[in-house]
Amino acid sequence: MPIKINNIRLSIDEDISLLKPKAAKLANISVDDMQNFRILKESVDARRKGKIDFVYQVMFECRDEIKIVERASNKDITIEPKEEELKIEYGNEKLNYRPIIIGLGPAGLFAGLLLSMHGYRPIIFERGKEVDERDKDVEIFWREGKLNKESNVQFGEGGAGTYSDGKLTTRIKDKRCDFVLDEFVKAGAPKEIKYVAKPHIGTDILKTVVKNIRKKIISLGGEIYFNSKVTGFNIKDGKLVSIIVNDNIEIPSDVVILAIGHSARDTYEVLFNKGLLISPKPFAIGLRIEHLQKMIDENQYGKFAGHPRLKAADYRLTYTTRSGRPVYSFCMCPGGTVVAASSEENMVVTNGMSEFARDKENANSAIVVGVNPSDFGSDHPLAGVEFQRHYEGLAFKKGGGNYLAPVQLVGDFLKDKISTKLGKVKPSYTRGYNFANLSECLPNYVINSIKEGLKDFDKKIRGFARYDAIMTGVETRTSSPIRMERNENLESANISGLYPAGEGAGYAGGIISAAVDGMKVAEKIMQKFKPYEG
Known part of the structure; x- marks a missing residue:
């Protein structure tokens, strides 16, 4: 049976080639005794100010694994049962046609x-x-x-x-x-x-x-x-x-x-x-927000932002409004772009996209608010679909047509004021944009929930609600409405x-x-x- 070791740390300046020798030292065995060594998990620990570690979970096989674990007497070193293969049991009924x-x-x-x-x-x-x-x-x-x-x-x-x-x-x-x-x-x-x-x-x-x-x-x-x-x-x-x-x-x-x-x-x-x-199903709708990726990196990594071993930082934010609405970041795309994702005529839909390198200038994420069938205005099973269509149509009109998107600076969004010029953050929406008041593209309870959420998120990520961050409408396809x-x-x-x-x-x-x-x-x-x- 394989041995698993948790919580092996490498500092940001230690090469990953040191991982296997560190694991061998913890287990008190030779590197040559380790077979089928593999990394199970790698995460970044940036919680301590001025220090960043990579934390690993590894697995390998060797002889006398029970004695090795007992001798190590370390709760992070355990014996794991062999992983079961996916087993399929076939039925007896005959298929008349190919599935x-x-x-x-x-x-x-x-x-x-x-x-x-x-x-x-x-x-x-x-x-x-x-x-x-x-x-x-x-x-x-x-x-x-x-x-x-x-x-x-x-x-x-x-x-x-x-x-x-x-x-x-x-x-x-x-x-x-x-x-x-x-x-x-x-x-x-x-x-x-x-x-x-x-x-x-x-x-x-x-x-x-x-x-x-x-x-x-x-x-x-x-x-x-x-x-x-x-x-x-x-x-x-x-x-x-x-x-x-x-x-x-x-x-x-x-x-x-x-x-x-x-x-x-x-x-x-x-x-x-x-x-x-x-049956109708809850989902979420909202807006895409963009910041400079550099700002997100600096918030998470501090002085280590830009280090070659660190990738573009991401985030996950959640908040519950005073009225009980969930507000959260969704589909966060580090170093990515906001894309035009329409599939029906005369409707604007946004989504986020990144390439593997995540090396574009902006970070973007949807900031969405949970909606329920009681919000849809009808008890029809497909009411959520019409709910989506309604706000996608409003976004198309407010964007000026031709699938241009309505955008607004965060500072102006919080003041219900149409923006007139951009700051440091430039919209990346692939089809182009026009300035508009995004409060006219979504229900009031969604807009008010996003505003409330932004103020909370700004406490968690300094500058999240900065005036010149960009908001683009609308995000409606977070999940199925049925x-x-x-x-x-x-x-x-x-x-x-x-x-x-x-x-x-x-x-x-x-x-x-x-x-x-x-x-x-x-x-x-x-x-x-x-x-x-x-």
């Missing part, structure tokens, strides 16, 4: 990968384009304002996460997370994502990663079709019979995974009209054969959790059916 997956975001990608690895030969339909062609459409939109409603920041290979920071942090504890990270590394992601405390890939590398996973799925017998929008579902006696692709191609199926993403509003409507049980209800087998609660999965179905909140949910759904299908034999 279908709708959507090639993280949930669809990893459901497809797992099914392919076990001989189920899934067919995946993605409404958008493969990533290289998608990239061209996104660039045209950012440059010229020509929106392709099927190929954009929300739709296409890799899903919405492709044009993001590629953050892989998650609060779920699931052995499937390791599988996802391993597959990302095999597909070209940096090895460090398996151990750094806040891993990310960056949109530049993520594009290659998702493309390589797609190729692996195909090599294992799966099929993937782009520009293939599922526009209809045929249901008979509460059971899925077939799907319609691009309005005119009917494909029979008894198993379909709905991994459609949180922006597939038209598909939500089709499913609702077919009777799928859908949940597709499912049973204990992760199948739709009222239509058999449909398996809602991932963020769009209301069961995930990021790349890793969506991928894991897609895997769980695939496992349930495999537990019921034998591999496809047709």
Whole structure:
């Protein structure tokens, strides 16, 4: 069994090559006696003024591990059981048709990968384009304002996460997370994502990663079709019979995974009209805030800001207003840009994006406020979708049209005053901007909550509410506004054969959790059916 050692510290000026000898010294063994040495976790401890350490958790194998741990008599040195491999139990029912997956975001990608690895030969339909062609459409939109409603920041290979920071942090504890990270590394992601405390890939590398996973799925017998929008579902006696692709191609199926993403509003409507049980769900809306990355670095690292071993600093901020509303930072992108992320005409949507290097001038994050179904103004299951659309439409108008975004200096935002000039922070929004009063783009309770939150955040990060920080509207796609209800087998609660999965179905909140949910759904299908034999 392997030995694990926690809390090994290296100062900021100590090279990582010293880590293995330090671990050997703590265990009182020779470096040569250590086999399969690996880093499990790396984090930065900047809590002590004037000192920064890197803190590690490592694992290795050696002989006489029990004696070594007993002799060391150190609570940070323990014996760990061997990690269990992901085991799949196959069911006995026969699949009449190959399983279908709708959507090639993280949930669809990893459901497809797992099914392919076990001989189920899934067919995946993605409404958008493969990533290289998608990239061209996104660039045209950012440059010229020509929106392709099927190929954009929300739709296409890799899903919405492709044009993001590629953050892989998650609060779920699931052995499937390791599988996802391993597959990302095999597909070209940096090895460090398996151990750094806040891993990310960056949109530049993520594009290659998702493309390589797609190729692996195909090599294992799966099929993937782009520009293939599922526009209809045929249901008979509460059971899925077939799907319609691009309005005119009917494909029979008894198993379909709905991994459609949180922006597939038209598909939500089709499913609702077919009777799928859908419930409204809380989410959050707000604005993007930008500061100079240098200021964030200096707040976190002090005199060590800019040190070659330190990456661009991030932050996570939370606050509860006097009225009980949660306000928090979301999708913080160090050294990144604010991107135009619209998927419907005449609506402005923002998101944050970083490349792996995180070396741009600004730091940006959404500052969002929790909203509940009681805020939506209707008890309709899709009321949250219309709630989002309403404020995205206001942002489009206040930005001046053509997908320009409304922006305001933080100081002016706090005073309800339209800005007239910029300070040191320049807006990075990829489509361009106009000055506006952002209080006219969101509900009053959201605006007031953000103002209250900003004052609190300024106490935690000096300069957070500085006058010339930039706010850009609006951020509405933090998570799905609906949940597709499912049973204990992760199948739709009222239509058999449909398996809602991932963020769009209301069961995930990021790349890793969506991928894991897609895997769980695939496992349930495999537990019921034998591999496809047709």
